[in-house]
Amino acid sequence: MPTRGFPAASVSAIASERSVGSQVAYNGDQLTIRRLSEDAFKGIDVAMFAAGADVSLLYAPVAAEAGALVIDKSSAWRMKANVPLVVPEVNGGDIHANEGIIASPNCTTIPLTMVLDALRKRTPIRRVVVSTYQAASGAGRALMDELESQTEAIAASKTPEVNATSHQLAYNVIPGGWKPDADGYNEEEMKLVAETRKILHDPTLHIAATCVRVPVPIGHSESVLIETGDKISASDARLILGEAPGMIVEDDPHAKLYPTPHGVAGKDEVYVGRIRDDISSSHGLMLWLVSDNLRKGAALNAVQIAEHALEMGVI
């Protein structure tokens, strides 16, 4: 659905050999998929890459060379020094420094930086500790489909098949599945650390994460502890986050009102609830955030980067 009305004179769909000739819907039209090649980007102003890191590594420079502004959803370019990593609400200004490629962050990073950026306008962020509850769709189509087939198996009293990841996901939670990194952390956890530091321009920010997959189709949740320079009370935080762009505070436990992935799937905003003083420290704040990992965590943020670049005259 053309919900945002991005002012494109024409849109091309490009993919690998396997998909060439098939069609995708865009704005009421059907686009016939063209073949990815070195010549595919001639005349293109903005090239949105939503492929894997390998394809982006190879073809993003080709597209940039051909004159397109590349907005890349993969992890390939995020940590390169000459590639801005952008959440428009947070560091849209970084778009100016691009050399043809702009990266969009990982799905758990985007909502977290929006919360942290809003709060640090009041006082510096000293430390962040995050535990995630990440949806199957974050791992792609295979795990989405497997969650569905495992759910069907359970409903039929059959033993679910496990292929897409190491453990059954339906009726379970998995504290891993990402590539192990140094010191017991994994790639997903260290992406959250490195990307958050880069977006906030705070290269020494103290931040640690535990990433966990949950049997949810769409919507990543995060349980977050934030320690700040001056104390931010829960009621102040509620006001600050309620006024921040792209964020909705849904926080009334007495009315059983808190964000859940089922409720937030399909929404553009980052939802924040369970905002309260950390009772284990003098300068801590605890909260719960949920965002649609396919929208603000992925496609929407990339489109917003393009919109922002357009407003800034970069395109």
Next chain:
Amino acid sequence: MPTRGFPAASVSAIASERSVGSQVAYNGDQLTIRRLSEDAFKGIDVAMFAAGADVSLLYAPVAAEAGALVIDKSSAWRMKANVPLVVPEVNGGDIHANEGIIASPNCTTIPLTMVLDALRKRTPIRRVVVSTYQAASGAGRALMDELESQTEAIAASKTPEVNATSHQLAYNVIPGGWKPDADGYNEEEMKLVAETRKILHDPTLHIAATCVRVPVPIGHSESVLIETGDKISASDARLILGEAPGMIVEDDPHAKLYPTPHGVAGKDEVYVGRIRDDISSSHGLMLWLVSDNLRKGAALNAVQIAEHALEMGVI
């Protein structure tokens, strides 16, 4: 199944009017349920209460008065000054101080205190921050059944009915559902705080929790940050926890080995994995624990209290 061989000469099953006359299996026999009354506890040495707090408040003193040692699974007596709150591996000695009633802690408290107690033998615990991933069975039969019926509805492409709690649980996570308490926390989160302090005899322990319900039938998981007086390295923690009673370390991300509720359901031990240095502080440790909330989190711990009391000559 009589897996533990508790040396009972006879066992009686007692319940409310509604269940009188029906049968429950015990040790190869069928016990016919008797009516709960003021006289029901005559000649009983150990009375295990697995009813709600209201029933325990009324009848635990009656049973104690009749000469039984009451072991109560409800929250009714846990925080009373003259009632020991016991995890046998941690504070079994507290059993001595009983005045007829011993309380068994909440399901998330038990495994956490086992981990904290093992670590504090090395150095004091300064602070604990927990995010939970709690199974439906922790809320009782109604939510268990609803998770199942919602799962069947999803598999049949129907809209799940929501009755047992405020939000759909299947394909979702719910950061609440417990009675709201002061300052934005809820009853479950404050139970974890108060009970952990009492069991560890550390009334000022800095501890905060976020409790979340996940669509899992059995098995509570916890993502835990522990700050200690002296630094405990991840490798030291792995050794300490691996040697602690009732605990199994399952921690090799390269082999995709980490505890999950699906894997731990039906097990008696507390499983710990993802043990690593907290990279956001100098004296922090992060880990993931899973335990069967119906076994070590509930029934097993109560039976272990009785076993311990027997060994100590209290019964």
